[in-house]
Every structure is written in C-alpha cells, then in structure tokens.
Amino acid sequence: MKIATWNINSIKARMHALTDWLNKTDPDIVCLQEIKTENEGFPYMEVEALGYNVLVHGQKSYNGVAILSKLPFEDTLTGLPGDETDQQARYAEAVVMGQRGPVRVASIYLPNGNPAPGPKYDYKLAWMKRLRTHAESLLPHEEAVVLTGDYNVIPYDQDTHDPIGWRGDAAFRPETHAQWQALLNTGYTEAFEQMDGRAGQYTFWDYQRGAWQNDHGIRIDHLLLSPQAADRITDFAIDKFVREGDKPSDHVPVIGTFDL
DNA sequence: ATGGTCGCGTAGCGA
DSSP states (O other): OEEEEEEOSOTTTTHHHHHHHHHHHOOSEEEEEOOOSOGGGSOHHHHHHTTOEEEEEOOSSSOOEEEEESSOOSEEEESOTTOTTOOOOOEEEEEEEETTEEEEEEEEEOOOOOSSSSHHHHHHHHHHHHHHHHHHHHGGGOOEEEEEEEOOOOOSGGGBSOTTTTTTSTTTSHHHHHHHHHHHHTTOEEHHHHTTOOTTOOSEEOSSTTTTTTTOEEOOEEEEEOHHHHTTEEEEEEOGGGGGSSSOOSBOOEEEEEOO
16 A cells, blocks of 8 residues: 655646656555645545545645545544644544555644744644644554654754754754654654665755755655554655656655555 | 745735
8 A cells, every 4th residue: 555645735736746646656545735725626526537535624825635545534534633723724634444454644734833933833833742642642543554744844964955054944943853753752653764764865845046956955744654554664755756847846745655 | 145936816925
C-alpha cells in the first residue's frame, strides 16, 4: 500500500500536476494540504474519475486538507480535537481496511508559525501540543497509523542547506524542536529516518530567490509511523521530479510503501 | 538593505 503526502498549494491550480503525478506514481492513499478551497469548490468529479474516494476538510482561500483513497473509508474525522474554537482547516483523518487490518491515515497541515516569536508562533506550539495529545491517544489501539503532512518542522541541521540562516525561523527554533521530539517520544518514528534518509533530501523549495535552481531546499513534509506501521514499511521516496513540471507546487510528494 | 515568487481574489495576506 502506497501512502503519500503532498502540499499541493491549491487543488484548482494544480489539477494537471495532480493528474500527471497520480498516473506516474499510482498511490493508494494521498494526503493533500493547502487545497485552498471550501468543500464546495473541490473538484470531486475529476478526482473520483481518477479512481479515488475523497475526504475534504476545506476552508476559503487558505489552508484546507484532503485525503484521496482507492479503498473506501471505514471511518473519518475532520478537525484536530482539543480546541473547539479553532477555525483553521488543518487536519483530516481516515481509516481504511488493509490486508492485515485497519490502517489509520492523517493529513496534517501544521501551522507555519512565522513570525516568531508572536501570536502565530504561540498558535503553532499549541497546535503541536494538541497533535501530540491526539497522536498519543491513537497508540493503545495498536493499529497501523501513518500521520503524514506538511509539518513545517525542519528536524535536523542536515535538512537545510543553511542551518544558521534558518535558526530563528518557526520551523527550526528550539521550542519547535522540543515539541517535535515530544511528539516522536510518544511512540512514533519518522519513515525517512527508518529508511536511512540522508542529508540534503528536501521536500520544499521556495518560489523566490532561485531556491530550486540553487537547491536551497528544506525537509518539512514527513511521515510519522506507529510501531505497527513502522514494522511494515518497505520503501520510501521523495518525488523530486514533480518540482520540475509546469506550474509546480513549492512542495513535492513524499511516499511510503507498506506491506499492509 | 532590498527585492525577489506564487495563489487567492482582485488589496493585501500568507507562505
């Protein structure tokens, strides 16, 4: 089972790129972030015609997440639990039935948090704490859980060409790293690390300053695995070629393959 | 030091 994550930076502006990539990579489940539309504006017909069931948690103009799945959804959840007043659409979760039992997948668009410090950074840290609480609550079920998405977290120095330059950024600050580590410490492992990911394997290149041309990227799109998922991963890939296409997103897809 | 680029929605924000 191929499970992918991709910050697509507007589903409407990226339908051609999505179609091309689905035909090439043929994932079973795709978690999308920054679809930038309300549910009503999502191109359900076109995506369903490509062979996918669709779960959408949209928002006007900003944010918005979705899950595409060849398998039917057994259960779904939209919105990260823990704060009823949070209006931003950044979390969707679905359960599908794999060959060995249920597989739970989440599409996460973790807040950017800049400028830091400030209220946006406070929101990011609070959101990370809520995510940790929810992620931890899933572990006692002993299911295969794959928490994927744009985490807006650069885990290590090797995940940016310029760790000094990123030092003050909300994706790289000590408080962010502490929250990231606390999330992992609940019992999840990074697919990238488990599959021997190396330095300089980026998932995002800014549109500005020739970041792509100069390979000034960062690694911020991640797959976090419960023990039952970590035991079953067989392959890991970053579809870097997608960044070379026409009108690309500034992120590229990240894919885990599982014997599930 | 500044500007540089996208998408949304049609000014300016968010990234």
